[in-house]
Structure formats: C-alpha cells, structure tokens
Amino acid sequence: MSRAARKSASPARPLQKVPVRIGVLDTAALVGKLRQLHEEAEDIDVDRMPADDELFGALLYLEAHAGALKSEAARREAALTRVRLWEYLREQADIHQAKAVEDARAARAEWSVLAPALAVSVPSAAYNKATRLRAAVPRDFGGGQPVRRTPEAVLTAERQAAAQAAADRRAAAAAAQRHVRLAPVAQALLHHRDGLDDQDEVTYWLDEIEAVLPNCRTAIQVISLETYVKAAVRELRKMERDAETPVGRSEEARRAYQAAAGYIAGI
Incomplete structure (x- = not known):
C-alpha cells in the first residue's frame, strides 16, 4: 500500500519551536581572545590587526592570517569562533538592512529606487527581498506563539498585530x-x-x-x-x-x- 503524501506546513502557520539564533554577543571580548591566540603564536603581523571593536575588519584579518596559528587546537578554536562571529554579523546585517529599508520607505523611496540598492533588478523583487529581510528579523508579535520565519508568516503576523493595535x-x-x-x-x-x-x-x-x-x-x-x-x-x-x-x-x-x-x- 502506498503511503499518503505528507502535507507540507502552510508557510503562514506558527512554528512550534523558537528559531535558534546567536543573539547577543560580547564581540569585542571574543575578538580579544582571538588576538591573544595570535600573539601567543607570535604572529608577526598582529600589530596590524584592527581594534577589538572593529568586528568586520578583525574577521578579515583573522581569516587572512589563520595560518599563523601553529597548533591544531588553536586553529580549531579560532575557526569556530570566526564561524560564530560571522553568523552574528549575518543576523545583525538582516536587522539593520531591514531597518534601513523601512526608513527608506518612510522617506517615500519607491521600490524601483530600492531595487539596485538591494541588488535586484525589478521593484517586485525588491519588495519580496525586503519582506524576506523582515522575516529574518526576530520580533515579538504577541499571542504567545513563535512566528515561522517566512515572508508569508511575517506578513500574516504583521496584519494581525496591526489589527490588534x-x-x-x-x-x-x-x-x-x-x-x-x-x-x-x-x-x-x-x-x-x-x-x-x-x-x-x-x-x-x-x-x-x-x-x-x-x-x-x-x-x-x-x-x-x-x-x-x-x-x-x-x-x-x-x-x-x-x-x-x-x-x-x-x-x-x-x-x-x-x-x-x-x-x-x-x-
């Protein structure tokens, strides 16, 4: 007997589990620990490494000088920390780009103007990408249930939140x-x-x-x-x-x- 096809969940249905995110990090402290690893490995260029609070620049330096770490344990620790910090940056980029789009729209910027800034070719694609960005931003819509991180779910939740407001x-x-x-x-x-x-x-x-x-x-x-x-x-x-x-x-x-x-x- 053939098994019945499994129905896929509606993209607008609430999730049963809260999405896992990196969340808040003391990035300067983590970069400082990576700097210490490079100093202990006598990285000759460590003085050129950007300051601990210059996260993007520091990550680029650490990537380019990963070979300066001599022990496998140090290379593994540094690489895993870099993965974590890049994921943190990705989350922050979504949050801040979504806010930038919101501010642009509040200033009456058309989707056709936003399209090249969002690296898409047509206004509809700019709108869809902005909606996906909003879906990636953690937010509390109330109601006690986490929201599926999809554009459809976020639009549904936003409409419900607007109606409640x-x-x-x-x-x-x-x-x-x-x-x-x-x-x-x-x-x-x-x-x-x-x-x-x-x-x-x-x-x-x-x-x-x-x-x-x-x-x-x-x-x-x-x-x-x-x-x-x-x-x-x-x-x-x-x-x-x-x-x-x-x-x-x-x-x-x-x-x-x-x-x-x-x-x-x-x-």
Missing part, C-alpha cells in the same frame, strides 16, 4: 471618553463619602475607588473603576432598600449617589 487604540479612545464622564462621578462619591460610609461594604468599595482613581488611564483601569463604582452603588441600593429611606446623610451625598447610579444605568 487598531483595536487597542479604539479601546483606549473609548476608555478616555468614559473616563471623562466617570471620573467626576467617582470623585463626587469620595468627596461626600462621610455621608455614605457604612463602615462595611460601602466603605470597602469607596476605598477601592480611592485607590484606583488617581492613576486611572488605561482601558483596564477604567473598567476596574467602573466595577468599583457599580459595586458601591449596589451596596448603597441595599442600604436604601433595607432602611426604606433615601441613601445619604446629606443632600450632596444623595446627589453623588444618584449621579453614580445614573452613570451605571447608562453603561
């Missing part, structure tokens, strides 16, 4: 509008709390309002403040129902409670 902006704008109406209501409850406190549940929720109100800025904080105001109104209604008398020991306290109740009824 737009939703977050809408939520923040809505929260700001609600805060304009909610903050005076909450402040009035606190201002007249002497006429509302019951030394029990009402007091607890007024304390919660007092804690969150001064720094209420985000959508989540506004929701929290609304929750506390709603809870305070609920407890005040219980007091009113149980006592069969209007809430508040002053007219101002009663108006603060009524304003809070009206706000909650309208959300």
Whole structure:
C-alpha cells in the first residue's frame, strides 16, 4: 500500500519551536581572545590587526592570517569562533538592512529606487527581498506563539498585530471618553463619602475607588473603576432598600449617589 503524501506546513502557520539564533554577543571580548591566540603564536603581523571593536575588519584579518596559528587546537578554536562571529554579523546585517529599508520607505523611496540598492533588478523583487529581510528579523508579535520565519508568516503576523493595535487604540479612545464622564462621578462619591460610609461594604468599595482613581488611564483601569463604582452603588441600593429611606446623610451625598447610579444605568 502506498503511503499518503505528507502535507507540507502552510508557510503562514506558527512554528512550534523558537528559531535558534546567536543573539547577543560580547564581540569585542571574543575578538580579544582571538588576538591573544595570535600573539601567543607570535604572529608577526598582529600589530596590524584592527581594534577589538572593529568586528568586520578583525574577521578579515583573522581569516587572512589563520595560518599563523601553529597548533591544531588553536586553529580549531579560532575557526569556530570566526564561524560564530560571522553568523552574528549575518543576523545583525538582516536587522539593520531591514531597518534601513523601512526608513527608506518612510522617506517615500519607491521600490524601483530600492531595487539596485538591494541588488535586484525589478521593484517586485525588491519588495519580496525586503519582506524576506523582515522575516529574518526576530520580533515579538504577541499571542504567545513563535512566528515561522517566512515572508508569508511575517506578513500574516504583521496584519494581525496591526489589527490588534487598531483595536487597542479604539479601546483606549473609548476608555478616555468614559473616563471623562466617570471620573467626576467617582470623585463626587469620595468627596461626600462621610455621608455614605457604612463602615462595611460601602466603605470597602469607596476605598477601592480611592485607590484606583488617581492613576486611572488605561482601558483596564477604567473598567476596574467602573466595577468599583457599580459595586458601591449596589451596596448603597441595599442600604436604601433595607432602611426604606433615601441613601445619604446629606443632600450632596444623595446627589453623588444618584449621579453614580445614573452613570451605571447608562453603561
């Protein structure tokens, strides 16, 4: 029986494993160790080696003078370190070239102008290469899943991130509008709390309002403040129902409670 053909993964599907990368390196320290190997091998040209922080130039020197290392162990260590440093440079080149393309596009450079700079012949190839560069750049799109390092996956993730950012902006704008109406209501409850406190549940929720109100800025904080105001109104209604008398020991306290109740009824 013939085996069913294995379906290839969609290039836009998330990866199950985070891509392995060199990441952050103390390149100057590694170049310094390689310099020491050449000094110990009495490399007669080591004084011409670029400074430890001139990575590209130092790597070219180390490649050209690899034969100056006399022991096999030293040559192996130096070569492996050079491999690692070149891989680091490759990762950094992707990151910085992608940023350069982004800046060029922000400055209204057309893909036709970017094509020769990206060593391709047509605008569509420049766009595709720039997308592949973005795919190579490590980034956090949120959502808790690593992104497959393909142009399709990155474009999908970018669209999702843009949609989420737009939703977050809408939520923040809505929260700001609600805060304009909610903050005076909450402040009035606190201002007249002497006429509302019951030394029990009402007091607890007024304390919660007092804690969150001064720094209420985000959508989540506004929701929290609304929750506390709603809870305070609920407890005040219980007091009113149980006592069969209007809430508040002053007219101002009663108006603060009524304003809070009206706000909650309208959300």
